[in-house]
Amino acid sequence: MDTPSIDRRVFVKAGGLALVSLGLDPLFVTRAAYALRREGGPANRKKTLVCVFQRGAVDGLNMIVPHGDAHYYRERPRIAIPRPGATDGAIDLDGHFGLHPALGPLEPFYRSGALAVIQAVGSPDTTRSHFDAQDYMETGTPGVKSTRDGWLNRHLAHSAEHRETPFRGVAVGPRLPRALRGASPALAIEDLRAFGLRGGDQARDRLTAAFEELYAGASTGLVASSSEEAFEALRLLKRIDPKAYAPAFGAEYPTTPFGRSMQQIAQLIKADLGVEIAFADVSGWDTHVNQGASSGQLATRLADLGRTLAAFAQDLGERLANVVVLTMSEFGRTVAENGNRGTDHGRATAMMVLGGGTRGGRVLGRWPTLDPGRRFEGRDLAVTTDFRDLFGEVLVRHLGTTTLGAVFPGHTADVERWVGVMG
Amino acid sequence: MRQLTWIIVAWSMAGLGSPLRAQLPADSGERARAIHVLHRLAYGPRPAEVDRVVAMGVEAYIAQQLDPARIDDGVLEARLADFVVLQTDTRTLAALLRGAQDERREQQRQQPDTGDASRRPDRTPPGANARTLRRRLGEFQAVAVVRAVVSERQLHEVMVDFWTNHFNVFLGKGPERALMPGYIERTIRPRALGRFEDLLIATAQSPAMLVYLDNAQSVQPGATPPRLERMRARLSQPRMGGRRPGGRGAEMRTRADSMLRRLEDRVPKGLNENYARELLELHTLGVDGGYTQDDVQGVARILTGWSVGDPFRSPEFVFNDWAHDRTAKTALGVAFPAGGGMEEGLELLRMLASHPSTARHMSRKLCARFVSDDPPPGCVDTAAAAWERSDGAIREVLAAIFRAPEFWPPEYRDVKVKTPLEFVASAVRAVGGTPDASPALARVVAHLGQPLYLEPAPTGYPESQESWVNASALLERLNIAMALGGQRLPGVSVALDPVIPRLDDPAALAAAVNTAVLAGRGSPSTLRVIAERVAAVRDAARAHALAIGLALGSPEFQRQ
Numbered sequence: 001m002d003t004p005s006i007d008r009r010v011f012v013k014a015g016g017l018a019l020v021s022l023g024l025d026p027l028f029v030t031r032a033a034y035a036l037r038r039e040g041g042p043a044n045r046k047k048t049l050v051c052v053f054q055r056g057a058v059d060g061l062n063m064i065v066p067h068g069d070a071h072y073y074r075e076r077p078r079i080a081i082p083r084p085g086a087t088d089g090a091i092d093l094d095g096h097f098g099l100h101p102a103l104g105p106l107e108p109f110y111r112s113g114a115l116a117v118i119q120a121v122g123s124p125d126t127t128r129s130h131f132d133a134q135d136y137m138e139t140g141t142p143g144v145k146s147t148r149d150g151w152l153n154r155h156l157a158h159s160a161e162h163r164e165t166p167f168r169g170v171a172v173g174p175r176l177p178r179a180l181r182g183a184s185p186a187l188a189i190e191d192l193r194a195f196g197l198r199g200g201d202q203a204r205d206r207l208t209a210a211f212e213e214l215y216a217g218a219s220t221g222l223v224a225s226s227s228e229e230a231f232e233a234l235r236l237l238k239r240i241d242p243k244a245y246a247p248a249f250g251a252e253y254p255t256t257p258f259g260r261s262m263q264q265i266a267q268l269i270k271a272d273l274g275v276e277i278a279f280a281d282v283s284g285w286d287t288h289v290n291q292g293a294s295s296g297q298l299a300t301r302l303a304d305l306g307r308t309l310a311a312f313a314q315d316l317g318e319r320l321a322n323v324v325v326l327t328m329s330e331f332g333r334t335v336a337e338n339g340n341r342g343t344d345h346g347r348a349t350a351m352m353v354l355g356g357g358t359r360g361g362r363v364l365g366r367w368p369t370l371d372p373g374r375r376f377e378g379r380d381l382a383v384t385t386d387f388r389d390l391f392g393e394v395l396v397r398h399l400g401t402t403t404l405g406a407v408f409p410g411h412t413a414d415v416e417r418w419v420g421v422m423g
Numbered sequence: 424m425r426q427l428t429w430i431i432v433a434w435s436m437a438g439l440g441s442p443l444r445a446q447l448p449a450d451s452g453e454r455a456r457a458i459h460v461l462h463r464l465a466y467g468p469r470p471a472e473v474d475r476v477v478a479m480g481v482e483a484y485i486a487q488q489l490d491p492a493r494i495d496d497g498v499l500e501a502r503l504a505d506f507v508v509l510q511t512d513t514r515t516l517a518a519l520l521r522g523a524q525d526e527r528r529e530q531q532r533q534q535p536d537t538g539d540a541s542r543r544p545d546r547t548p549p550g551a552n553a554r555t556l557r558r559r560l561g562e563f564q565a566v567a568v569v570r571a572v573v574s575e576r577q578l579h580e581v582m583v584d585f586w587t588n589h590f591n592v593f594l595g596k597g598p599e600r601a602l603m604p605g606y607i608e609r610t611i612r613p614r615a616l617g618r619f620e621d622l623l624i625a626t627a628q629s630p631a632m633l634v635y636l637d638n639a640q641s642v643q644p645g646a647t648p649p650r651l652e653r654m655r656a657r658l659s660q661p662r663m664g665g666r667r668p669g670g671r672g673a674e675m676r677t678r679a680d681s682m683l684r685r686l687e688d689r690v691p692k693g694l695n696e697n698y699a700r701e702l703l704e705l706h707t708l709g710v711d712g713g714y715t716q717d718d719v720q721g722v723a724r725i726l727t728g729w730s731v732g733d734p735f736r737s738p739e740f741v742f743n744d745w746a747h748d749r750t751a752k753t754a755l756g757v758a759f760p761a762g763g764g765m766e767e768g769l770e771l772l773r774m775l776a777s778h779p780s781t782a783r784h785m786s787r788k789l790c791a792r793f794v795s796d797d798p799p800p801g802c803v804d805t806a807a808a809a810w811e812r813s814d815g816a817i818r819e820v821l822a823a824i825f826r827a828p829e830f831w832p833p834e835y836r837d838v839k840v841k842t843p844l845e846f847v848a849s850a851v852r853a854v855g856g857t858p859d860a861s862p863a864l865a866r867v868v869a870h871l872g873q874p875l876y877l878e879p880a881p882t883g884y885p886e887s888q889e890s891w892v893n894a895s896a897l898l899e900r901l902n903i904a905m906a907l908g909g910q911r912l913p914g915v916s917v918a919l920d921p922v923i924p925r926l927d928d929p930a931a932l933a934a935a936v937n938t939a940v941l942a943g944r945g946s947p948s949t950l951r952v953i954a955e956r957v958a959a960v961r962d963a964a965r966a967h968a969l970a971i972g973l974a975l976g977s978p979e980f981q982r983q
Contacts, residue, residue, distance in 0.1 A: 131596040135879050145636075145697060146705060146882050148890070166894055175872055176893075178879065187895045188872075195895075198902050210956045210969075211901050214977050217948035222892045223840060223981055230894035289531035297531065340532070379688075 047322050047356070047399050048269055050262075050278045050312075051152065051179065053138075054305070054329035056286035057130060060349030061335065061370075061381065062298055063103070064117050064363065068096035071370035075336040079293045079343070088294035093117065097363045101294050102302040105310035109354060114313065114320065116360040116421050120348040120368055121390055122331055122383035126376070128345040130286070133330035137387060138178035140408050149182025151388075151407050152277050155395055156184035158403035165274030166233035172261040172280045180279055185229055192242035192264050196234045208234055240271040251315035256304045258282040262312045269316065269323060276399065282308075285329065289340040309354060316355075324356035324398045324422075326391070332381055335370050346380035351390060356398050357423040364419040389417045397422035456481045458942045459836050462983035463793050464488050464825070465577030467849030468942055470922045485825050488578035489818055491616065499574045505860040506566045508559040508604050513630075513738050516559065516601040521735050522552030556600060561862035563604050564875045565914075568864045571848035572856070582615040582817070583607070584844065585792055587876070590626045590706060591883035592635040594876040598734040599631060603876055605738075606631035619785065619815035620776035623706065627772055628740040630731040636881060638698035639730040640691040641723060642746035649745060651690055654683055691746075699723035701881045707775040709784030714755060721754035725763070725771050782810035786820065788886060793824050795835050796887040802829035837944065837982045840888040843871030845983065846900060850907055850975050853940045856917035863914030867903055872896045901976040908972025925967045929958040932970050940974040949977050 065081045066072050067090050073080050081100055082089040090098025091107050097119065099107060109115035125142035127133050136142040140151030149157075156169050169186030171177050180186045189195050197207050208231070215227035245267050253259040261280040268275050284301045291298045305327075313320050332349030348368075353360070366384040368374050376382045388408045395401040396413075404413040457476040461468040464485065468476075476484045487494060503509055530547050549557065567584075574580050587607060594603050610629045614622040626632045633639040658679055699722035703714050728747030732739050742765040751761040757774065759767045775781060786806035790798030802824060809823030824830060841849060847868050851858060858864045865875055872891050873884050884890060906912040910919060923939045926932040933954040937945035945953075953973050960966040974980060 129596065131593065131879060139880075145701065146880060148880060148882055148885060174870065175874075181890070183889055185893055187893070189895065196898055197905070199905075206956075206959075207901075207905065210952065210973060211976060213952050214949060214973060217946070217952065222888055223897070223978055226892050226894050226897045227978075230898050233894055234898075287531075289528050340528070342531075 046274060048275050048278060049394065049399055050265055050323060050325045052325060052327045053281050054285050054327060055134065055281055055283045057331045057333060057345060058285040058329040058349055059287060059291065059298060059343050060332040063100050063302060064119055064350040065090040065098045065100060066096065066370065067098050069370045078341050079291055079337045081294055094363050100299065100302050102299040103306040105306040109313060110361055113361040114358055115352060115354045116358050117350060117352055117363045118365040118385060118390055118419055118421060119350045119363060120365050120381055120384040121351045121387050122348040124386055128331065130330055135178060137328060137330050140388060141410060150179035151391065152179045152279065153182030153184050153186060154407045155401055156186065156277060157182060158406045159401055166229040167268060167273040167275050169277045170268060170275055172264055177279055180277065187233065192237065192267065195237060236273050242267065247311065247315040249314050249317055251311040253311045254304055254307045258304055259308045262308050266312055266315045269319065288342040288344060291342045313354060320355045322356060324358065324394060325354040326394055327352045328387065334379055335375060335381060347376045348381040348383040353394065353421045359420065359422060364421055385419055390419060393418040393421060453477050453481060456831065460484060464581060466571045466845060467852050467983065469852045470855045470939060473942055489822055491576035491579040494575045496575045499570065502569060502573060506562045508562040509566065509608065511559060513601060513605040516604065517598065517735050517738050519552050519556040520598060520601045523550065523556050526550030526553055560600060564865035565860060565862045567875050568848060568868060569858045571844060572851050572858050579615055583612055586611045586615055586622065588883035590632065591878055591881055592631045593879045595879065596635055598634060598738065602631040602634065602738055616818045619817055620773055623776050624769065624772050630734060630738045630740060633729060633731050634734050636698035636701055637695045638726055641695035641727050642691045642693060643727050643748040644693035646746050648690060651686055654686065658683060694723050694727065696720060696723045699726060705881055708778060708780040712780035712784060718754050721752045722771065724748040724752050725754060725759055726768050729768055776815055782807045786810055789820060789824060791886040794830055795838050799829040802827045839983050840892050840981055841983050842891055843868045843873040846871065846981065850904065851915055854907060854917050854919055854971065855922045856915040858915055861914055867914065870899050900981065904976030905972035907975055909968040919971060923971060925963050929954040932957055932966065936970045936974040940971060941979050944979045945977065946979065949979060
């Protein structure tokens, strides 16, 4: 954990005022909200937050279509999603917004109230660089480049509520994403079936035992604690037999990298390994050229997203009550289509919250409209919800975080700004 | 008495191998010092190297490493010919990058408008330019590992790694794929043991840094590039408007208007403080170095106009007069009078390089690298004094650290956990392996959590172990150790028999790997476990591989 340097840095940045917000942590509002959750029985069961990062900046306007906004059709003559009711039209949500037709698998969850959509979410930092914006969204400190740890790791480091298990923070992929890096241990798992020492079953067990003995005898400090976590994780995984996994309730995950990632996360959750934070990437959203409309490149990516999330929710069954999926993307795309039937880097985008105590069936967030006068720099959908307020609300109301000030240093938590996506 | 027992144990466990070596426990004087120096100034000992350093004298080895130009590095130089990237200039790489972008755009254009979920955009094979560029960058990552393993100028390689990390640039941002090789080869590498001021100025003027920390985008608010002015002037002339509405003239005008709008969109609009802030916080003074937000702004204004021609076409440093803030400024209590131009930026960098806070910050960081994650204050004082005395001559500062009493005591030996690069390079060196020219070994380093040139944060990879020691990375180390012991680690050719004899007696084999792989640092419990496990394997080749794999994966080998 690197808070001292962050504190100093924020101090420099804001001339000392920011320390006030840090000093007040944990805020009484967060505490009050937390206390409310704690009283109910289910809050004591293990909760999981699954973050899905749509890398490359998803076009939030074609994902969650503002079909009631006339500017939408004016600005996107070739790539707009037709109005609900038309052929290949959007799936109407609330008379003003609709789902991209490729997200059809998610419609039942919206209707049942398990899925909420938040429009016009983004960062206070106006960079249009993928790299900078992803970095800011993962460190949780927009505009501050040298933050070393991620917001999810700071959450883990500061909430000592739960028993330490090696699976508390898990990312599916070859390396930990920025959001999960930091002082608190977290695992990066590329493939559950291959996690651990390689070799045939018997050789593998013998080797694992050998190394466990080597490390038990001779080591102290971080190497020792990491090795304990590693061998503990292997023991737990052996119990669940990743090779034999079959999704429940007839759920069918697409055979895409994202589909495989989410299936593994479901498996870990269902094995009760104590997963509190899970993280998966889904890429391919940087649609500058030929992005398509109801079908085409973006539709293909959205179909993967929708089918995977639906399969995940189905697979979890009633466990979904304890799990929230939060989608995010570094920024949105231009309101107007460009000369290549695509869209360029913009500002605000749409995010989704699925499962758990989501107060779904609604499109949330203040809609700034696509009126050119209300756009950012006259061109992009303006940000009306700071991503930290959305992430913060989910952390507090789903995971019971009491230390938002430490998770988002320099940002004052304020219930007034929360969109009310959860209970 | 206890020491005598230890010597007897060491003697009996050593079995074969060099009897002379076996008589000396790991912490006996010169030999222990040689091992320590090879762990800190180099990427670990190669077979027989500890003997070599003891024979030439530890002091002589340090002096030699501090003067790399006088070390013959013929073996490495012969290898470097395999790496085309080292003979490719930045403009050529930039052309490849442009070509790759065009190819990608063309592929997206041709993608059918179907909703077929099995066709994903990233599954189309890359074009010719993209493939060549990828190969060059793979070579570039590979060559870093090859140098760490093969070069005789080990301290120089360690320092190149240190500065690459200190002046971090992220390969994944915009045009950096074209800029990175030139940045490392021509900005960092020649100055790694030179004067800090030269290195600082060189990085400040490098296209890679200017792009990475956005100074290339930082302009005096309201300033307009001459190109945009010219275009505006042209458009305001009536002849382009066309007399007949809707005619060809009007169409041209619309097109010109949209070009103008696109250019206006792209033109930077004002001050960007990113570089200024990291320059003070990370590159020079340090976060406690005594500067304010006003100083950050002053520094940013002084450096307005420090930019890059066109990062994709002519990626060279330029000073854009039009973008420079010509008014008077103050930074760190020093007044910079109006009209200072580019010279005031150089003056600022010289001032920062010789600032006492910089001496302190850099000394601390160097001591963290060479002595301990939490460096002893005495070492930092010694280094800072040498820094002040020598005006930031890196070689002098290092020499002072290696002479400092804090560098040597046993409590500072074996306390640093190896970074991923240090682990991989030292493992390959320990068994006398030779890396090939493929990026396979660099991928192994990446798998351990620190892919080369791919740290997004300007801090670079942290100096402290917390960032790279974790459960999944540790398991990966064990897999790498076993693969290397089995002579099947991708990217390395190795013949283990000449380094570690195949001994039938398990205790003797354990003692032999202790000597060869662990430089005698294996604990009795580690040697016992290795001997027991080896005893359970009948096949001699597999026992041999297992012994070496366990030693490379042992807790002792993770430290240096």
